[in-house]
Amino acid sequence: MNYTVTSSPTTQSEFLDSLFLKGLDSGKSFAVWRKPKSQKLEFLLDDKATPARVDLSFEELPAGFIVHPFADQEDKKAFFIKSNQYFSFQLDQDFVQEDFPEWVKSPINQSSEAIKSQVKSLIRKKSESTFTREAESDQKPHFIRLVQRGLVAIESGVLEKVVPARTKQVQISDDFDLGQTFLEMLEAYPNSFVNFFHIPQIGTWIGASPEVLIETKGDQFYTMALAGTQPASGENPLKSAAWTQKEIEEQALVCRYIVECFKKIRLREYDEHGPKTVMAGSLLHLRSDFRVDMRATGFSQLGSVMLDLLHPTSAVCGMPRKEAHEFLQENEDFDRSFFAGFIGPVNVQEETSIFVNLRTASLRGENAILYAGAGVTEDSDPEKEWEETELKCQIIGKFIQKPSA
Template sequence: MNYTEASTPTSQSEFLDLLFLKGLESGSSFAIWRKPKSQKLEFLLDDSETPERVSLNFENLPSGFIVHPFADQEDKKAFFIKSSYYFSLQLDQEFDAEDSPQWIKSQAGETEKSAKSRIAQLIRLQSESKNASEIESQSKEHFIRLVQDGIAAIEAGTLEKVVPARTKRISVSEDFDLAKAFLKMLEAYPNSFVNFFHIPHGGTWIGASPEVLIETKGDHFYTMALAGTQPASGENPLKSAAWTQKEIEEQALVCRYIVDCFKKIRLREYEEHGPKTVMAGNLLHLRSDFKVDMKATGFPQLGSVMLDLLHPTSAVCGMPRKEAHEFLQANEDFDRSFFAGFIGPVNIQEETSIYVNLRTASLNGDFATLYAGAGVTEDSDPEKEWEETELKCQIIGKFIQKPSA
């Protein structure tokens, strides 16, 4: 069919093509996402040439989408994609393109096939982010050695836990259909924050994160401790999961880290639920949930205070945080960029939902770089930690990977 103002797209896939095309052709920053257990797809575009850099006091920000790298910047500021244009649609309801705003309808003007071709071309033209040209940490030997060094540091008493990461570079399929891949991810990962964001000269990323860093809704604050990983298997993997002492202790360390942050700000009134087994894609994790009534505790800015205290969490860095971060900076040999940083919508319809940027990939021309880490304790098996990162890379990689001949 033709995309014309008189004949607007009639399917979610066609409409998603227009959103991606609108964002990529604008030359500006934009984001598309769906929250866990939600049926609402959201799109946000910043019409300025470069995104604003903001402090983490998000309560005072307008509506937008925040993006922060793993490593703190000198000024501790994040990228902020402000909401110049915003649109949402319900994925579980009958789609009516006539309800879309005029700025989306005006984007229409070419065939579905040419729109997809143009999106693929724009994706291939994306230059690598500023740190992606560094040597990528891909080899199994390098990662195994990194895990062994981490275990040695733990045995020496320097660290309690460390979370080394690696990259995996894959070819992007020549017929890669971004809208189709995104819709498949929405279907495959209902319990994850499925997202795509683009920042000029900063990167083009796609992912499905299972981990909330902080969330505020009305008077309530939420966070979670997510750690421990095993493949989901069997007819009922949630009931048949058996956790080792290593995995239980790894998750307990993350819980203690959150509680220690509460203690730092003398917050004693909070709810803790868990740990329980949860599924994210083809993996199982242990999760505990924390909830605070900000009004009852007289702490209206708890969200931004905890955001500053929690990042980077022990689940993506290690403990003690300072020593673990220094170990990673000295030994990983690549820049994580936005991997294990945080992303998410801010002050949209009186809610802020910020997630750890996990299960993610950066799109760099004809290639994509996948990122994955593994929690290392004194009981870790380096070979099993490598296998864990391979499973994590598959979560996004299988939607991008060029099929082998």
């Protein structure tokens, strides 16, 4: 059964803590999220600690939350957190406790400090089992060399574009408050997919992704081409943004990649709008939107077909995809895990919204691993690409990182 309640600003942090406590204390897999430009926060909980593994034909799946790593697994399947218990509430309306189902209401009877203490303890205990020390991937010299190798591959004609990534390990703040942090991210990033998911023994992640991979609602299919990055500055950053040729070409490559996927399945009827400048937190990007009427074009399973074709997109891998992926496998010295993979609700209230897992952090005991990549083309400057990854790491890092001494 689905439940919908409302919450007021004075109690939202405590209520979020109670949801996180419900999920973490259950020992099962769960997810919490809010879609871009929405005021509805959603929560679902699986009745199994280990979620199912599913293929990408999501149209046949029950309601749930899909989690797929950057690299394909041997069986090419994704984790699927089934929606055995689902709950949603509106962030912009009054709090009505009487409307809560009993399974949500139970932890609210404890004091807010007791709940926060339990969440803090559980989040560290549950995530520490996934801790691994990354190699050189958080060091600037290593990333600079990686970009330089990419430029050599581009100059030789092997690649048009490649998207090397790096990590940044930070210590989680002593006063880290998951509920309050999530609330602050909801307020800071209204145009992003703000999310948290936990799969026991697999991973605990928090993020605010700006990039839709695919969406389906009724007969409508949607995807986007998002690329190019610069800091938002000035009183009206959307109007004052000036894009370089490098950034314009980078975004055009992503658009071309989507169109080529349409051509592979002989889809000719689609609407394309853009590119336009959009804001995601403190960063600006170039975005083009693509929409398809699945009924009119006779592609009832276009969502899963395009999901398989698009991932990993040129925005997180490069072009040509096969050669770029091979380059990253050979030269990146860390496992991207779910970074640059895809996540999102599937068939929840008859909608599917799957996002590229960007602007994200993996929580691992007392530490967090931040992830960021940069699109490298022939005009790239390695130093500027490093600076871009630093900006991207701060999107999530500033909410969870322990201040420097």
